[in-house]
Amino acid sequence: MTTPESIRDALLSSPKVRPTGAGTKPALSQNEPGGLSLSLSAYQGITEYDPGEFTFTARAGTRLETIAAVLASHGQYLPFDPPLVQEGATLGGAIASGLNGPGRYRYGGLRDFILGAVFLTGDGRLIRGGGKVVKNAAGFDFPKLLVGSLGRLGVILEATFKVFPLPQERLRARADGGSLAGGLELVQRLSLQPADLECLDLTPEGVVWLQLAGDTGTLAPRLDRLGRRVGAIFAPVDPTTPDDPDRLRPGAALTVKVPLTPARVTRLDAALTTLHLPRRYEAAAQTAWIGATAADLPALDAQLRQLALGGLSLQHAPARIGQWPSPAAENIVRRAFDPDGRLA
Amino acid sequence: MSFISDLQAIFPPDRCLLDGAALAAYESDGLTAFAATPRAVVVPVTREEVVAAVRVCAVWAVPFMARGSGTSLSGGAVPVEDGLVIAMNQMNRILRLDPQARLAVVEPGVINLAVSQAAAPHGLYFAPDPSSQQICTIGGNVAFNSGGAHCLKYGMTANHVIGATIVTPTGEILECGGESVESLGPDCLGLFCGSEGLFGIALELTLRLIPKAELFHTLLAGYDSTDKAGEAVSAIIAAGILPGAIEIMDRLAIDAAEAATHCGYPPNAATVLIVELEGPIEQVESEKQRLAAIIEQSGPLESRVARDADDRALIWKGRKSAFSAVGRLSPDFIVQDGVVPRSRLGEALRRIAALAQDHGLRCANVFHAGDGNLHPLILFDASVPGEHERGEALAGRILEMCIEMGGSITGEHGVGLEKRAFLTPMFGEPDVAFMREVRRAFDPAELANPGKMFPSGEAPALQSHGLHPLEKAGIISRE
Numbered sequence: 136m137t138t139p140e141s142i143r144d145a146l147l148s149s150p151k152v153r154p155t156g157a158g159t160k161p162a163l164s165q166n167e168p169g170g171l172s173l174s175l176s177a178y179q180g181i182t183e184y185d186p187g188e189f190t191f192t193a194r195a196g197t198r199l200e201t202i203a204a205v206l207a208s209h210g211q212y213l214p215f216d217p218p219l220v221q222e223g224a225t226l227g228g229a230i231a232s233g234l235n236g237p238g239r240y241r242y243g244g245l246r247d248f249i250l251g252a253v254f255l256t257g258d259g260r261l262i263r264g265g266g267k268v269v270k271n272a273a274g275f276d277f278p279k280l281l282v283g284s285l286g287r288l289g290v291i292l293e294a295t296f297k298v299f300p301l302p303q304e305r306l307r308a309r310a311d312g313g314s315l316a317g318g319l320e321l322v323q324r325l326s327l328q329p330a331d332l333e334c335l336d337l338t339p340e341g342v343v344w345l346q347l348a349g350d351t352g353t354l355a356p357r358l359d360r361l362g363r364r365v366g367a368i369f370a371p372v373d374p375t376t377p378d379d380p381d382r383l384r385p386g387a388a389l390t391v392k393v394p395l396t397p398a399r400v401t402r403l404d405a406a407l408t409t410l411h412l413p414r415r416y417e418a419a420a421q422t423a424w425i426g427a428t429a430a431d432l433p434a435l436d437a438q439l440r441q442l443a444l445g446g447l448s449l450q451h452a453p454a455r456i457g458q459w460p461s462p463a464a465e466n467i468v469r470r471a472f473d474p475d476g477r478l479a
Numbered sequence: 480m481s482f483i484s485d486l487q488a489i490f491p492p493d494r495c496l497l498d499g500a501a502l503a504a505y506e507s508d509g510l511t512a513f514a515a516t517p518r519a520v521v522v523p524v525t526r527e528e529v530v531a532a533v534r535v536c537a538v539w540a541v542p543f544m545a546r547g548s549g550t551s552l553s554g555g556a557v558p559v560e561d562g563l564v565i566a567m568n569q570m571n572r573i574l575r576l577d578p579q580a581r582l583a584v585v586e587p588g589v590i591n592l593a594v595s596q597a598a599a600p601h602g603l604y605f606a607p608d609p610s611s612q613q614i615c616t617i618g619g620n621v622a623f624n625s626g627g628a629h630c631l632k633y634g635m636t637a638n639h640v641i642g643a644t645i646v647t648p649t650g651e652i653l654e655c656g657g658e659s660v661e662s663l664g665p666d667c668l669g670l671f672c673g674s675e676g677l678f679g680i681a682l683e684l685t686l687r688l689i690p691k692a693e694l695f696h697t698l699l700a701g702y703d704s705t706d707k708a709g710e711a712v713s714a715i716i717a718a719g720i721l722p723g724a725i726e727i728m729d730r731l732a733i734d735a736a737e738a739a740t741h742c743g744y745p746p747n748a749a750t751v752l753i754v755e756l757e758g759p760i761e762q763v764e765s766e767k768q769r770l771a772a773i774i775e776q777s778g779p780l781e782s783r784v785a786r787d788a789d790d791r792a793l794i795w796k797g798r799k800s801a802f803s804a805v806g807r808l809s810p811d812f813i814v815q816d817g818v819v820p821r822s823r824l825g826e827a828l829r830r831i832a833a834l835a836q837d838h839g840l841r842c843a844n845v846f847h848a849g850d851g852n853l854h855p856l857i858l859f860d861a862s863v864p865g866e867h868e869r870g871e872a873l874a875g876r877i878l879e880m881c882i883e884m885g886g887s888i889t890g891e892h893g894v895g896l897e898k899r900a901f902l903t904p905m906f907g908e909p910d911v912a913f914m915r916e917v918r919r920a921f922d923p924a925e926l927a928n929p930g931k932m933f934p935s936g937e938a939p940a941l942q943s944h945g946l947h948p949l950e951k952a953g954i955i956s957r958e
């Protein structure tokens with residue numbers, strides 16, 4: 136499947152289709168019995184990259200790892216910090232699953248960096264949405280709509296993204312809040328500071344992890360000043376120690392994403408304590424990442440429903456647990472995007 | 480029973496306007512080139528009233544348009560002839576401001592600047608800052624995905640809205656997004672932003688607030704050619720610096736700004752470049768050394784750094800008033816809004832100058848150089864036969880150039896009425912046809928703001944071009 140035409144023919148060959156990338160989120164790309172798995176992983180390649188424009192365009196099957204390496208060789212990066220890069224996640228899969236890493240805290244998520252997309256509708260029409268320049272307000276923003284669509288609205292063929300310059304240096308540090316409540320309080324104080332933090336994570340024990348990024352030589356004094364301002368002692372962390380928060384990055388041990396607000400952390404955490412599930416709160420407690428096996432999912436699902444929270448499980452089915460947002464708007468756009476219900 | 484009596488059953492007479500004089504105030508918007516008379520104007524004060532009005536329109540198949548402050552520069556807020564205007568400006572309460580969650584829940588008629596003012600005591604602000612921000616509404620910002628001078632680093636309105644309650648043209652209520660910056664499922668909220676009122680009316684919006692930067696560093700440099708200024712921008716980008724704003728103005732715009740505001744721009748320069756760094760103190764201190772070296776290398780006629788907050792404000796005043804100021808030099812003008820790849824800004828300006836000469840008109844340029852967003856300002860005198868037509872023709876040629884260069888027909892002002900003819904050249908027939916299908920999925924009877932964005936039918940009456948009444952009064956200025 137290396138041309139839009141062959142992908143389209145394959146799409147139209149079956150009444151039920153699930154597009155897939157590399158399959159790093161098996162629960163998401165899982166298919167219904169009798170449905171066709173349409174793999175985009177051979178549709179690869181960066182088609183345009185002009186570092187001076189801060190933009191690139193690549194085919195959906197291109198591995199994020201490849202993209203990240205090419206960007207890095209020009210001193211640029213994907214600011215939304217996608218998970219599962221090393222595991223082989225593809226660009227199309229990243230868009231369709233809409234996942235972000237801890238670095239989304241600084242400049243926003245994937246939705247804030249996608250500029251354009253070429254896709255096939257469920258009935259096989261080739262559509263181009265958005266544009267290839269960093270600013271564009273013409274037409275409907277289909278690229279954003281496809282973010283989080285889980286392969287259920289369209290087959291993404293190609294996308295254009297905005298990128299940013301890599302910082303010269305990064306500094307990771309931790310502070311102990313003593314308890315979840317203490318840590319949460321510190322996170323909230325930090326999130327109101329003009330500190331331009333790259334990451335701001337919290338563990339259930341109340342340890343606050345942060346990451347600064349910027350010019351060489353500026354980070355230690357910034358950390359020092361920040362600590363004095365919020366009355367906390369930050370210990371710089373060697374990223375190679377076993378304490379490295381990257382070990383707990385989403386996708387590896389933590390496989391369920393739950394969008395959150397800081398006010399709801401305490402109750403969610405109490406529930407997760409009862410269930411004995413590992414977890415971490417990211418982006419100033421705007422997301423919980425939870426480790427759950429297939430056996431844990433039913434209980435987690437029930438708890439999330441009670442708290443009126445929803446979750447996306449990447450590794451084990453069902454992918455959608457807890458209370459999901461109303462599908463009313465999605466159902467409306469589906470009439471145009473997938474009139475035959477091929478991708479539903 | 481009639482459409483009007485149904486409205487009167489919902490709205491008291493002082494909020495249900497029917498007579499000619501009252502309706503006249505709603506005939507046009509910031510573009511002022513088009514005007515149309517609505518059948519009625521209602522002024523809801525609750526979301527229930529908005530929903531009820533939309534449902535009455537659905538029953539009687541009457542087209543409607545939500546209106547914020549009417550500052551649209553593309554004719555987006557010109558009423559549908561004989562339709563209903565739903566004026567949202569009385570729904571202007573900030574319902575909740577939660578500094579801990581860094582969000583504000585607002586009614587759509589809230590003025591953009593009011594959000595930042597309310598957030599200021601917590602060190603927070605709402606990032607999108609169109610230069611109409613003292614007057615335009617959040618609902619209008621969302622409908623047009625409005626921008627401003629800070630889009631390269633901070634994005635547009637869509638990047639700062641995290642939740643919306645919407646009433647669709649069939650009267651259905653939709654909830655999109657929520658209170659978290661993360662969400663589940665397709666990003667329908669992202670689709671709603673920038674949909675120019677064609678999917679329905681926003682009833683309530685949840686906005687993301689961010690901490691105000693600790694330090695600003697504003698640099699002004701004058702060059703003897705636009706190319707040199709453009710090269711300086713490229714060098715800044717190549718050095719991995721991400722300024723909060725990078726703006727360029729040409730000679731005509733400088734003259735006008737200087738005359739209007741005495742902003743102290745270099746007197747002999749063909750072009751001025753404004754670069755503003757912002758961030759934590761240590762970072763800005765480091766970047767400003769790097770920036771100084773780049774500017775030095777770029778061969779400016781002169782350059783200076785804002786001494787203090789007042790000086791910074793003066794530099795920005797010149798920039799922000801440029802268009803209204805140029806407008807005062809000419810009886811009529813057209814503000815154009817297009818985007819080209821940033822690295823081809825110099826080429827775009829040369830082509831615009833040549834096109835202007837071909838059309839025998841003057842054209843001033845002010846642009847957001849960081850994101851390649853051009854705002855050519857075409858000057859003409861409508862009382863001279865043929866000038867208006869030539870102005871329109873030139874504006875169109877500039878958009879064609881943007882498309883040809885791989886850019887966009889609008890960076891922030893939207894398609895509205897003005898650019899309907901250019902949507903298909905930019906996207907192609909199949910894409911536009913599909914957009915229309917998506918629109919019909921929300922609005923099968925096409926009652927919400929019909930005639931906008933899509934190439935179609937008749938345009939409302941053309942009037943003259945000129946300053947927005949509020950600009951004449953000196954209340955707002957355009958970017």
Ligand SMILES: Cc1cc2nc3c(=O)[nH]c(=O)nc-3n(C[C@H](O)[C@H](O)[C@@H](O)COP(=O)(O)OP(=O)(O)OC[C@H]3O[C@@H](n4cnc5c(N)ncnc54)[C@H](O)[C@@H]3O)c2cc1C
Nearest residue numbers: 155156157158159160163222224225227228231285286291
């Ligand atoms: C911890 C871990 C364990 C793993 N274990 C195994 C294993 O045991 N066996 C194994 O074979 N692999 C395994 N993998 C690899 C992984 O399952 C696959 O490589 C692959 O599914 C990942 O592809 P992706 O990330 O690009 O997106 P996918 O997981 O393929 O897809 C994510 C979502 O995006 C959608 N999507 C993808 N591409 C598109 C597109 N172009 N257009 C529209 N929608 C699209 C899908 O429908 C799906 O909803 C593992 C990975 C990890 C991280």
Ligand SMILES: Cc1cc2nc3c(=O)[nH]c(=O)nc-3n(C[C@H](O)[C@H](O)[C@H](O)COP(=O)(O)OP(=O)(O)OC[C@H]3O[C@@H](n4cnc5c(N)ncnc54)[C@H](O)[C@@H]3O)c2cc1C
Nearest residue numbers: 547548549550551609610616618619622626681891956957
């Ligand atoms: C002097 C001047 C300077 C400007 N500078 C900038 C600038 O720097 N950047 C920029 O991007 N724009 C700029 N603009 C354009 C304009 O201010 C923006 O487009 C603004 O967002 C419009 O807001 P408004 O409240 O006036 O909306 P209106 O003009 O009243 O309406 C605009 C559109 O929004 C729709 N709408 C309004 N409220 C709602 C709602 N609640 N739900 C759904 N749809 C709704 C209307 O139907 C209409 O289609 C400028 C305009 C002027 C006059």
